[in-house]
Structures are given as structure tokens and as C-alpha cells.
Amino acid sequence: MTHRLRYAFQIAAVAAAYFAAARVGLLAAVTQTVVSSAWPPSGVALAALLLLGLRLWPGIALAAFLLNWTAGVSASGAAGIWTSNPRSSGCAT
Numbered sequence: 001m002t003h004r005l006r007y008a009f010q011i012a013a014v015a016a017a018y019f020a021a022a023r024v025g026l027l028a029a030v031t032q033t034v035v036s037s038a039w040p041p042s043g044v045a046l047a048a049l050l051l052l053g054l055r056l057w058p059g060i061a062l063a064a065f066l067l068n069w070t071a072g073v074s075a076s077g078a079a080g081i082w083t084s085n086p087r088s089s090g091c092a093t
Helices: 003-026 041-052 054-070 075-084
Strands: none
Touching: 003 041, 003 054, 041 054, 054 075
16 A cells, blocks of 8 residues: 555544544534534544644544534535634534
């Protein structure tokens, strides 16, 4: 496997893990569908960045965008949340 292919696979794996954890986190949403009191993807993001390196941040950013977009936020709104959220949580709080 080439270095670029392995890097792309790692980004996709981090994105998938973050997205899955975020969907579980949204199950705790009480008042709105995109606001949660618990946010497991923060742990996924922290573990991925500490264990695998900061170079995998695009996977977290991609998953945060996709999560908001699939949760009913408009694409432009999801992009705004994604670019302005310093902790890359993806949760529209």
C-alpha cells in the first residue's frame, strides 16, 4: 500500500469513527436534534490526534461537516459550524 493510499485510508477511518460516535452522541439530544449534553466524538478526536498524529485532522473536519449536514443543517450552515468550531466537535451548540 502506498503512503498516500494509507494516509487516505487513515483519514477515512478517523472520519468514520468520529461520525459513528457523533451519531451515538446525538441520541442524548433532548431539546434539539443537533445539541447534545454528551459528546463522545471529542474523545475519538483526541485519541486519534494523540495516537496517530495531527496530520489526521482532515478526517475529523470532514466528519464534523457531514454530521451537521446530515442532521438537517444546511450545507452553508454546516460549513460555517465546521470552520468556526475550534474544538472540531461538529455539534451545533
